[in-house]
Amino acid sequence: MKALRRFTVRAHLPDRLSALERLSTNLRWSWDEPTQELFATIDSALWEQLGRDPVALLGGVSPRRLDELAVDDGFLARLDALADALDTYLTQPMWYQEQREAQPSWPTGIAYFSMEFGVAEVLPNYSGGLGILAGDHLKSASDLGLPLIAVGLYYRSGYFRQSLTADGWQHEDYPSLDPQGLPLRLLTDSAGDPVLVSLDMPDDARLNAQVWIAQVGRIPLLLLDSDIPDNDHDMRSVTDRLYGGDQEHRIRQELLAGIGGVRAIRAFTAVEGLPEPQVFHMNEGHAGFLGVERIRELVTDGGLEFDTALTVVRSSTVFTTHTPVPAGIDRFPVEMVERYLGSSRLLPGVPLERILGFGAEDDPTKFNMAHMGLRLAQRANGVSLLHGQVSRGMFNDLWKGFDQDEVPIGSITNGVHAPTWAAPQWVQLARELVGEDLGSLSEADTWQRLQQVDPGHLWWIRSQLRDLLVADVRRRLRRSWLERGAAEAELGWIANAFDPGVLTVGFARRVPTYKRLTLMLRDPDRLEKLLLDDERPVQLIVAGKSHPADDGGKALIQQIVRFADRPAVRHRIAFLPDYDMSMARLLYWGCDVWLNNPLRPLEACGTSGMKSALNGGLNLSIRDGWWDEWYDGENGWEIPTADGLADEARRDDLEATALYDLLEKSVTTSFYERDENGVPQRWVEMVRHTLQVLGPKVLASRMVRDYTEKYYAPAAQSLHRTIEEVDGVPFGAAIELAAYCERARRSWPRVEITDVDSYGLPDTPLLGSELTLTATVQLDELGPDEVVVEAVVGRVDASDVLLDPVTVRMAHAGSPDGIELFTATIPLPVAGPVGYTVRVLPHHRLLAADSELGLVALA
Template sequence: MQFQPQKNLGKSIQDLLEQDPSFRTVAYFSMEIGIKTSIPTYAGGLGILAGDILKSAADMGVPMVGITLLYRRGYFEQEFNNEQWQTEKPVLWHPEQELTPLHNKVSIKIQNRDVNIQTWLYEIAGSSGYSIPIYFLDTDIESNHPEDRQLSWYLYGGETLYRLCQEIVLGVGGLRMLRDLGYNNIETFHLNEGHAGFLSLELMREMGYYDPAKVREHVVFTTHTPVAAGHDFFKYELIEKVMSSDALTTLKRMIPSEGVSMTELGLRYSRFVNGVSKKHAEISRKLFNAPTIQSVTNGIHPTTWVSPGMRKLLSRHIPGWENDPGRLVQALTLPSDELWSVHQASKMRLLAYILEETGVSLKSDILTIGFARRAATYKRADLIFSNLKKLIEIGAGKIQLIFSGKAHPKDDGGKALIQRIMNTSNKIKDSILMVYLPNHTMELGRLITQGVDIWLNTPLRPREASGTSGMKCALNGVMNFSVLDGWWIEGWIEDVTGWAIGPTPSDTDLHAYDESKDAIDLYEKLEKKIIPAYYSDREHWIRMMKNAIALNGSYFHTHRVIKEYCEKAYGISFRGI
């Protein structure tokens, strides 16, 4: 099929929708999309960000469509054995209870076999009445070879061959499915990370001739990580076993190397490339020697992550904030007593959950510090335990700790990190109470980010491309206590929106700096600033809560992210928004 680009760039969204209410001009491809806990097709931040972006697009009437894989067995359900070592089991869920199966089917060639793909539909209903369709690709069909049926079973599962086949399903199969569904007017294919990079190969096949410039006209690419392990690389000797000879010939022409870096594929064949914070864009420009990489700092979907009580409080005092989160700058005038009461209600809801699930009784009047994210070693979840004697001296009877997060099934380092934290809880339990909540989900993430008093974040610089959990906290009046990396460089004002850990970022400390400085600074800030403010200066504490909402919550949201993508990457404009 000849690829026929449409010429609508520069027109407003309203103009496009008036011409055709079903018009979609942007297709958003993501290996994972997190919509809600009962659809377990996400592992962490990347997928939840994708879901938040599509939710804001629906709220704002942006003509988008989402593409991902189904993952019938999810990412995994986390459990712990008697040695506190993480174990995994498949997530049992029923797609037919959440999604609508469609009759459309397409076929792709993998390992000289025809692999049939079907799709399921979920529609995100926006606050304005507009909806965004998300299509979940599924290879678990009787007509497929048993191995091919499993390609849509596990998110980030299997060996390199499994990942390669999945990414062909997403990039090539995803585009073919869109065409079969009738989406022939899409102008922009947005690759959320490099997993869908083979889409550019399929665009080339559709055109029927080799024209990299024409492909670049229709692709934009968001890179999410400066960590090498986050960039998939497939050697041609492996690709040769999977792709057809025609596709392989074209791909080798596109990437004349010993293999394909999916990030390089995205960089080479996109008209617009961005990192997910200002600092990440700077790092990426150096890492990839690509001076044109821009930045669109991540955000969160406000009404997904705000607590019920906070939503009512904000709506009462800042009408219209849900549609225009920029109005949250007015949070500076929120009544202090109401704000504190709403936060305490969220905190008590979290503590009740902990008591019910673990039997551990935490106290609502104790400073509660939260750390919940993917358990990777570079995130240093155990930094706060660097000096247990010092921690107990500072925090005995004054702080309590809540941890959560999954390690990748093959990441023994991440599993060992969790084990160390859980074992540490037994060592300090007489002085400082701590819990590790298993099986971190979106719903649990909501409870934690809404209910803690402080959000701790301690990654090795510069590996935190952005981070979004701290943004969810800020919207709920929870201050960040974080290493200056990712989004926090942009959101941090010391003693105003939160606190920094360690030295300020500079060109000299991008890849190596004295890690011990972070632990020392963490203890000093905790002892001299945070604990005294919480217990002795409630007025200042609540003022900082207001600042977090007004200065961070009003900016770090996906309504702003969508506007930036429309203006910088999609070439469509808003009128009256």
């Protein structure tokens, strides 16, 4: 018989073991090895059987065992020490508190919104890299002491569990997750009743959500859950699955995440007595509606005019884009947005036409969530240097008249949370080199201490980790083949599948087309030859999920599976289903080489290769994402790219051939060349170099510090300046800026450079010769102090397009007869064909950059 409903009953802990409850429900245990070891001590077999889940363990362990532990002095001493360590971690001043003492303008609160969070396997609220990145952001923010509150949705079925059919086709399963059996607590009011967030929907419907709280170290993660009796059936299913359903389902999720997320923060901070966040960070455009909800608050509750409210919201909002392709952006039919936001019930005081303007794009029938994110944020960034460049090109049309490099989208390269992803063996080595306090690992000099470590010891660690991986691969292979219908009697070969002594290559990620899962199969005979080489064999582990609606991606998986099923190679190549954090961790630990072969430049960052590098893995990758900026010729191998080749099939052929050549002639050669002690000296030195050079760079602590210093702190400072009183008027500065922006936009069609004179150059100009320019400018309603006039000088191509120009601000030289004169003298910066122009941009002290409004007048 099948139960109607399942739920989790937690064990009653003896008083002396009550600290286990706190340790199990704060997800810091997921990156604190001593706490994990304590839970394993309770019942090691059950710990492994339940997926290393402390909450499940405490629900499944026998009362008799708990009674034994309650009088076990050794266990109690460890428990007390770990409980004290958690309390210290949660309360002691960290990096942020130390920095804020000297810089009190840093924000007292930061809100971080993401559609998914990969914090731990036990909370499967993620699908791939975006969620894992968000989880690592929270953990590092906790380690650094940031006053951050995170917001997302609680998906009752997570993403999906992946298995394979007998013919290798991906099958999805959506297990129902019981929040009561997870490390979550419900947000309740003073009477103990659940706090509900409510949104008005079309046709007088209402969407209600309760709020679960996952405590990620010092960071509360608020997860909104619509599966409650207060909702009709349609609304209960809004948070059923991550990235599931149609566009109707998706827009409801994004309205709940953005608008409901802001309301959840307001409720949470009121209940907990915490300061309201000053800075709001959108991790991708999914939560873009948070901006219009904040405008509504300021209009309806604060009494501000719409444009003043928009000015305040923009000053304190950060937007991070993760996609390098327009197809990766959520775009809704305008009619759908009108239906959900057209009445005044959901967002009173926020005109529909202004909302539609935020999401406007070239196609008037589409509403673009990334465009809305960019228009509602004063600061924006991509997630690697190359991705920042790609993003400036992709969104250049929002700043017409500006060169791509001037588009105000910066970059902060992603990072990974070392305590989560570094193998215990590396952590132990770090303690031996620098002591128990590993905070110094953020300093590049600390990593140079690896120079002291004997090559044999480094090789021993790498070999140990490969052993662990091979054992895990064999377990997963057996489970997968049994699920696909194989009999136990025909799986004897798995006992010797994969070899702890063979060069191991990993390829694991989501399976969209651009990541090219099957590039390795371009020449199957050559791949087979590499796998089965008598002297220098290769073994290949592949994993990844295709979106349930992407049959093309599923077909790619099937191609890999069918190749790997062949008896000739199945001991050397495997596709492992249900890629998740637990599988990923061992892959990053144990793979010698991490393979990544996307279509450049379509990989925004690619943090999987960072996690491998953190464990001494060498990257073999197309120069894309983070690898483009940090590859140095000694920390792995660059797969040459046939960028720009119109024939996609030929491009794949060329890049696959380059991949095979590198494996055959460089990678395997270095791995199998051994000294008299069996140590591959050249390989180990590349491992050492990788750790020394990439170790401090790939850390999420570096990333979060970068966000704090370059985005969060400036956003808080902008907010403080924007909400200042002027002449006793609250929000006077915001009112002033809003009025200036409106006046600048109104005047701009009539802002004109009517004349440019040049003089001072000799007949034969030389490098460094001085060029004097004088521009005559009509400014309509604007004053000369409300614009910037710039001379732009540089080398020109055959079409007179300026290349890498130098920009010099021109000085105001007077206002004869109602016109404005500006002048500048410039030493010629380059030799060869040189050209110049003059341009005008709006300028105000409260703008983050003169390009912010997207207005420019050219001579």
